[in-house]
Amino acid sequence: MDEIEELAGVAIAANGLSPRLGARIAGLGAFRPTTVVSNEQAAAAASVEAQWIEQRIGIRERRYGTSTETVVAMAVEACVQALTDAATTPDDIDVVILATCSMPSPMPNGAASVVSRLGCRAAAGFDVNAACSGFSHGLAVADALIRAGTARQVLVAASERMSDWVSPRDRNTGPIFADGAAAAVIVPTDQPEIFPVAWGSDGHRADLITIRPDTGHMEMAGRKVFRWTTNALLPAIKGACARAGMAPADLKAFVPHQANLRIIEGLARTIGAPGIVTATDVIVSGNTGAASVPLAFHALRRSGALHSGDPVLLFGFGAGLAYAAQVVLCP
Structure with missing residues (x-):
């Protein structure tokens, strides 16, 4: 049996599941980039005063990803934390959903790369682009997959490099948007802990x-x-x-x-x-x-x-x- 046949067999076996009454969040993880950008730095780029940013927007600082802190890399770091918090492993994950609107290219999808880097054995992977509501959309999809019996454990990650998509000179966006990632492991439960969206x-x-x-x-x-x-x-x-x-x-x-x-x-x-x-x-x-x-x-x-x-x-x-x-x- 070659590798593709073996993985297909694992996926089919994993899908022999029964519908469940509900789902719950079993673990959370987060990744915050290492580069901190102050209001003074953001204000200088946008030609505004630093206090204007805090007064009008309420932000004091934000973080930007380095060249190696990509959408996928940050998602993987958050997912590793979430898996540890949930006391589960990549092999137990049936589906990875990546909520993002800032992938540098539409292909390949980011979730497939997350699946590969995590070492999930036979997980499906797809992206959800609902912009800033993406995680909530992904969570609703994960809940539905588990309730339907299509998946046992679903990893929902949200990762963004918004700094790539805004001009630092634009006062309406430059001082506001930033980068980061977080993730949640969703598992079945007899009593719903994720309620209808x-x-x-x-x-x-x-x-x-x-x-x-x-x-x-x-x-x-x-x-x-x-x-x-x-x-x-x-x-x-x-x-x-x-x-x-x-x-x-x-x-x-x-x-x-x-x-x-x-x-x-x-x-x-x-x-x-x-x-x-x-x-x-x-x-x-x-x-x-x-x-x-x-x-x-x-x-x-x-x-x-x-x-x-x-x-x-x-x-x-x-x-x-x-x-x-x-x-x-x-x-």
């Missing part, structure tokens, strides 16, 4: 965040995006809580996409549950695209603000304009 998109406004074909740089209508996020997304937040059978006040934490501190604060007020913890990782990480939600989730858990079993609302939103929200229980 509330998601959607507003393609009529997709031109608010685009990549210019002539420059290859992102353009964003910041004020219009701000109004959309703080005014139009409340139904998704309420819908995710309702599908989990909870009220916002039942949550322990709210982890929205780390777009901008002012947007995060506005969404937190919209929820109307002042007692819950709201993630503000954007202050030290910037906007890391699809990686921002799991990076912020990982940071809250590591800080001790969250404990196993705590209900947390994850909420990704961004270009598309796509959004996805779901309540999960902290691993």
Whole structure:
């Protein structure tokens, strides 16, 4: 039996599974690049004042990947941590989903490279591009795969090099976007710990965040995006809580996409549950695209603000304009 036949046999055997009632997050991992970029550095490039960045956006510093800290390399580092946290191995993973919008090329897909570098024996691998809501979309897909009995364990990674896609001279994007990666291992459970997703998109406004074909740089209508996020997304937040059978006040934490501190604060007020913890990782990480939600989730858990079993609302939103929200229980 040659290698291809052997791997195909492993994959077929792995797919002989039964549907499950639910899924849960068994482990989390994160990778933050080594290069820290201060507001003074970002401000000089964008021809603004350093205090303007903190006052208007709420960011104090961000991290950029080095030449070796690629989308795939950062995803692998985060995945290794998540596998260790979940006490599982690459051989146990049936599917790898990579949420990203910043791969340098559409082919090959990043997930296939992650599968190879991790040494997963027979895992499927595919990318999800829902921009900054990518991790939440990937998590919903992983939950569905496990519930359907298509996979036993799914690794959802989110990795971005947003610094490659913005001009440092553009004050609307340059000081905001940054790089990083995070990952989660999803496994079956008898009682759901990942609750049904509330998601959607507003393609009529997709031109608010685009990549210019002539420059290859992102353009964003910041004020219009701000109004959309703080005014139009409340139904998704309420819908995710309702599908989990909870009220916002039942949550322990709210982890929205780390777009901008002012947007995060506005969404937190919209929820109307002042007692819950709201993630503000954007202050030290910037906007890391699809990686921002799991990076912020990982940071809250590591800080001790969250404990196993705590209900947390994850909420990704961004270009598309796509959004996805779901309540999960902290691993």
